Amino acid sequence: MFKPKFFTVLPELTAPQIGRDVVAGILVGIVALPLAIAFAIASGVSPEKGLITAVIGGFLISFLGGSRVQIGGPTGAFIVILYGIVQQYGINGLMVATMMAGVILMMMGFAQFGSLIKFIPYPVIVGFTSGIAVIIFSSQIKDLLGLDIVKVPADFIEKWRLYANLISTLNPFSALTGGLALFIIAIWPKVSRKIPGSIVALIITTVLVQSMHWNVPTIASEFGKIPSSIPPPSFPVFDLQTVRQLIMPATTIALLGAIEALLSAVVADGMIGSRHKSNMELIAQGAANIITPLFGGIPVTGAIARTATNIKNGGRTPIAGIVHALTLLLIMLLFGQWAKLIPMPALAAILIVVAWNMGEFHVFRQLMKSPKSDVIVLLTTFSLTVVFDLTIAIEIGMLLAVILFMRRMAELSNVGIITGELKDRDEEDDPNTIVTRSVPEGVEVFEISGPFFFGAVAKFRDAMHLLEKSPQIRIIRMRQVLSIDATGLNMVKEMQRESRKAGSHLILSGVHAQPLFALQQYGLADEIGEENIFGNIDDALDKAREMLGMKKEVRTRSFVPSVEREKQS
Secondary structure, eight states: OOSOHHHHHGGGOOHHHHHHHHHHHHHHHHHHHHHHHHHHHHTTSOHHHHHHIIIIIHHHHHHHOSOSSOOEEOOGGGHHHHHHHHHHHHHHHHHHHHHHHHHHHHHHHHTTOGGGGGGSOHHHHHHHHHHHHHHHHHHTHHHHHTOOOSSOOSSHHHHHHHHHHTGGGOOHHHHHHHHHHHHHHHHHHHHOSSSOHHHHHHHHHHHHHHHHTOOOOBHHHHHOOOOSSOOOOOOOOOOHHHHHHTHHHHHHHHHHHHHHHHHHHHHHHHHHTOOOOHHHHHHHHHHHHHHGGGGTOOOOEEOHHHHHHHHHTTOOSHHHHHHHHHHHHHHHHHHHHHHTTOBHHHHHHHHHHHHHHHHOHHHHHHHTTSOHHHHHHHHHHHHHHHHTOHHHHHHHHHHHHHHHHHHHHHHHOEEEEOSGGGOOGGGTTSTTSGGGSOOOTTEEEEEEESOBSTTTHHHHHHHHTTSSSOOSEEEEEEEEOOOBOHHHHHHHHHHHHHHHHTTOEEEEESOOHHHHHHHHHHTHHHHHOGGGEESSHHHHHHHHHHHHTOOOOOOOOTTSOHHHHHHHO
């Protein structure tokens, strides 16, 4: 479970496969170059930090991870939260938050929480992903058009208000450069899919800007020289007050990293017919996020687009991811001085394309046709992400999804009297329905349908009080109750005590394994009496007749064998 994929695939490595992995790793490294720089700048840090993240974080994720083909690095999902942390707490705060997120990820992995990520509702994922895409797009307008803005506001509405007020400061050369980069990226796949369009766009626009001496902002004019080496490790300053304030942002980083990494691993499994180790993947993500900040990096996770590129170019083992990291290191060491000439509008164009691909707005439109509860979760998460904060959006989106799910489960749960005038005639085709039984005078049978949890307790209480006085014997039929929680158990306990005070008896029928075990653990089985808990309605009715001093019913329904009836009940 906790053995990295790199070591499990070593025995099956062959020379041809190693060759394919090396080629794939080199190509992915080239693809990752502009993305690493662009993500770092958009996150509010210097460009070399993105390269360092892709080199160190990418290496650790491939070397320690639970996927054969996962490619790690900085991603667009982090931009919003990282920019806010840098603005409020500075680089030291970002390092602390990243390392805290790494610890959280490792704890999740060792606690085997990898499989729990799949329980995050799809509308929540699509909502905040689309919201992040809109924010990334909004953050690049200044560089794309060359607007004369010293500092772009973090607030979405304020940002667009400022753009509208300063649109007259548009730099035509910047707009032309950004538009050209967008055009090249859009049409290049028709020319070649081997060489990424983003690289072609960067080369062409850089040469054009430098040769024509256009007045266009570049990495050099905005950030200065890009270091051509990885700095020695240094520890951030840990302040207890800052750590407390960064708990929620760090948790958000960990959650985003876990979601994106495991989604990427699942997509990769489908493409190569493999199976990743989710818990080992979380541990690797955690280790990468603890170590990478020591060298000046930012949060790292699995990148879906780069992982897919790796697979399409023949990568099938972690060697491809390791080669990708080494390729980026060589580029940084040998050609880092040339990267400073890249125009900012070209990087903005690359991020706008990333935002478009990340948004998956066709999925958003499709989800709008889902049930109303899912639409509410989707729109709430999306709106809160864009207008307020990603952390708040995830918290409220998850909370809203849980509340609506509980409401839906409560609607599915039903409690009612099924004797006397309230018999359900729709069940007459069911051989185990109470309609086919003879219920003695003084006995009332209630049936609970669906999970008996806190959302259904109110219905149970209302049904119990429909009768003006307590019957001599009350049978609670639980053949459709597959699970019960503490609130449900407490309600049964209250009913047992009320029955005892009223001088009546409580019998349980059709009790399944989980409810029976819960009754025993809660001590209710002893309080009710195990002799009053039955697996089917016939035995429960016979017990009621025995309590009333009546003879047991002679069963002549040969068409329903007792063994089969017990299975059905």
